[in-house]
Amino acid sequence: MAPKEKESDIYNVEKPISTVGIKYINHKLQFLSPNDWLDGRRKDDNLEGLWRIHDRLYDLDSFIKKHPGGPEWLRITKGTDITEAFETHHVKGVAEQLLSRYFVKEATTPRNSPFTFNQNGFYKTLKEKVAKELPNIPKHAVQQSKVFADIIVASYLVLCILATYFESFLLGILAGYFLTLTVNISHNFLHQKDNFRMYYFDLSMMSSREFRISHALSHHLFPNTIHDMEISMFDPALLLLPKKKTQLRKYLSWLSSFLLFPTITMKGYFDTLLTEKKLRINTLIPWISLLCTYFMTSQDLTICLKMFVWIIFWGSLIFGLIGKTAAHHHPEIFHDGDTARPADELDFGVHQLDAVSDRPNITGSLFLVLTNYGDHALHHLFPTLDHGVLDSLYPTFLQTCIDFGVDWKLYSSGELVVGALQQLARDKPNSKPPQPLKKKN
Structure with missing residues (x-):
């Protein structure tokens, strides 16, 4: 039996290395489709059908149809870490107040993303200022x-x-x-x-x-x-x-x-x-x-x-x-x-x-x-x-x-x-x- 080809051999392209500490998604390397990308995210995040925000896991199934942004956003992100999406898509601070209703458990593994949202950091500081500006x-x-x-x-x-x-x-x-x-x-x-x-x-x-x-x-x-x-x-x-x-x-x-x-x-x-x-x-x-x-x-x-x-x-x-x-x-x-x-x-x-x-x-x-x-x-x-x-x-x-x-x-x-x-x-x-x-x- 011929030895199994490595994925990098199949595509004959050097696998990229992340210098910001992101893990390459668990899927083929080239010409990814959006569904391929989501599948890879789900495998890597390994959340058993839950949604991760920072270091906590939530079950948002019952909230999908009630989501003010439309059900599609939650349907397609089920089983993935949505920390970055949650932070950037919710500027006014209302969504954070609802999360506790859907909390399941604390995450036991570190996030696959290196990006931080420290309260006194650049992004959270700017976000708070922007939230105050929007009504005007x-x-x-x-x-x-x-x-x-x-x-x-x-x-x-x-x-x-x-x-x-x-x-x-x-x-x-x-x-x-x-x-x-x-x-x-x-x-x-x-x-x-x-x-x-x-x-x-x-x-x-x-x-x-x-x-x-x-x-x-x-x-x-x-x-x-x-x-x-x-x-x-x-x-x-x-x-x-x-x-x-x-x-x-x-x-x-x-x-x-x-x-x-x-x-x-x-x-x-x-x-x-x-x-x-x-x-x-x-x-x-x-x-x-x-x-x-x-x-x-x-x-x-x-x-x-x-x-x-x-x-x-x-x-x-x-x-x-x-x-x-x-x-x-x-x-x-x-x-x-x-x-x-x-x-x-x-x-x-x-x-x-x-x-x-x-x-x-x-x-x-x-x-x-x-x-x-x-x-x-x-x-x-x-x-x-x-x-x-x-x-x-x-x-x-x-x-x-x-x-x-x-x-x-x-x-x-x-x-x-x-x-x-x-x-x-x-x-x-x-x-x-x-x-x-x-x-x-």
């Missing part, structure tokens, strides 16, 4: 986000119809761009409690449910680490962590970064459909634009399908280019493999700012922020807050950064595009850890 922020900012989202979706559908009616590939590319804007602006609503605007995301053939896992529960909580699905799910096609790379693999990443998202978008849609063998609302929504073009243009179905695929292709391509150059990937931004902070400085909020940057040319315009992943640092710290309120939090945020000596990184859009290409080719870890925090008296 005008409500119209949130309404403005909704209006922008609805206008963009309507514009996308109109452009789909026009592109198909005139059989115009140029109009199809413009429709693809508006599909990207639709996806990007729906991202604001995906992080919030269940709402119909989060389903705008599904027009792209990507799944809002799966994006909540890969983006909100993986990328947002563990950015630029080996737990970040937006890095690990594309390995080895995109090698964003600083590890050993051949010259060919370095620069092939540049090419694959252009073509990867259109391929993965369509493949992922049909893989999910065949795997789950059932129709969800997410599965049906992508075909709305095709139905609109078929019934409103009187074109042959073949032409409608051709334009539909063309628009999805360009929407996916532009989405990938914006998403991978928006905030996280630059050689000066921390990536797992680089020298990390000492363990006593791994405050959750501090790590977020080590792994994220903002663009001065985007910040300040709500439309640009919503459609180009702006106000990224504040969004990572408080993802469930509507982007419309984030601008009002800057004075509090910046003062807290000064108080703790935390660096807020700023790069132009051009610098981040160039930086993302450099990061794909980078194989040498940064030897210097991020800027140390101020010592408290």
